[in-house]
Amino acid sequence: EDQVTQSPEALRLQEGESSSLNCSYTVSGLRGLFWYRQDPGKGPEFLFTLYSAGEEKEKERLKATLTKKESFLHITAPKPEDSATYLCAVYPDSSYKLIFGSGTRLLVRP
Amino acid sequence: SAVISQKPSRDICQRGTSLTIQCQVDSQVTMMFWYRQQPGQSLTLIATANQGSEATYESGFVIDKFPISRPNLTFSTLTVSNMSPEDSSIYLCSVEFTGPLYEQYFGPGTRLTVT
Numbered sequence: 432e433d434q435v436t437q438s439p440e441a442l443r444l445q446e447g448e449s450s451s452l453n454c455s456y457t458v459s460g461l462r463g464l465f466w467y468r469q470d471p472g473k474g475p476e477f478l479f480t481l482y483s484a485g486e487e488k489e490k491e492r493l494k495a496t497l498t499k500k501e502s503f504l505h506i507t508a509p510k511p512e513d514s515a516t517y518l519c520a521v522y523p524d525s526s527y528k529l530i531f532g533s534g535t536r537l538l539v540r541p
Numbered sequence: 542s543a544v545i546s547q548k549p550s551r552d553i554c555q556r557g558t559s560l561t562i563q564c565q566v567d568s569q570v571t572m573m574f575w576y577r578q579q580p581g582q583s584l585t586l587i588a589t590a591n592q593g594s595e596a597t598y599e600s601g602f603v604i605d606k607f608p609i610s611r612p613n614l615t616f617s618t619l620t621v622s623n624m625s626p627e628d629s630s631i632y633l634c635s636v637e638f639t640g641p642l643y644e645q646y647f648g649p650g651t652r653l654t655v656t
Contacts, residue, residue, distance in 0.1 A: 463643040474633050474647035475584070477542070482643075518583065522643060528574070528599075529645060531583045 437532035454519030545648035564634035569614035574635040
């Protein structure tokens with residue numbers, strides 16, 4: 432069964448304290464892995480799609496990496512405005528729909 | 542990328558009534574999706590709406606409760622019928638772009654409260 436697990440559920444960081452969020456997945460075949468940012472009461476904001484192991488993508492303080500079993504979202508020197516829920520989703524090649532993880536709630540304190 | 546708008550952005554409705562949510566995209570897309578996000582939860586797919594065909598519903602969701610229209614390649618509606626407090630959620634539409642890259646974008650959501 433295709434499955435996505437995100438950890439930790441919640442993460443508190445001091446401003447400037449770098450860390451990583453994890454997304455572990457099990458799929459028969461991967462068409463793509465998506466990362467989203469979601470602010471309270473708003474729709475998810477697309478960040479990255481990763482397609483193959485070894486791929487990396489960056490956007491400002493965020494860098495996403497992908498292996499055959501998991502993806503990491505690295506946050507370098509975070510700022511309070513990076514506080515949000517980060518969602519990971521996989522797009523199996525056997526399906527037409529995304530499978531979402533439960534998200535990581537990130538709080539960055541000044 | 543895509544610019545997606547939803548109307549209304551929020552509403553408070555009485556039990557037993559229905560609400561129709563509109564989703565408009567600034568470019569033509571084949572596949573549109575409707576999701577529900579209950580408080581504190583992740584996203585749950587309600588149905589997939591392709592232009593020119595009936596919507597495909599996920600397990601636990603039925604057409605009588607969540608009728609969907611997809612009259613063209615830039616627009617869709619989701620109706621939440623005979624509402625109960627359990628239907629209080631954020632409803633999101635989403636569009637997919639395929640080709641050399643796979644990308645899926647979400648609208649801003651409709652926050653529904655049923656009293």
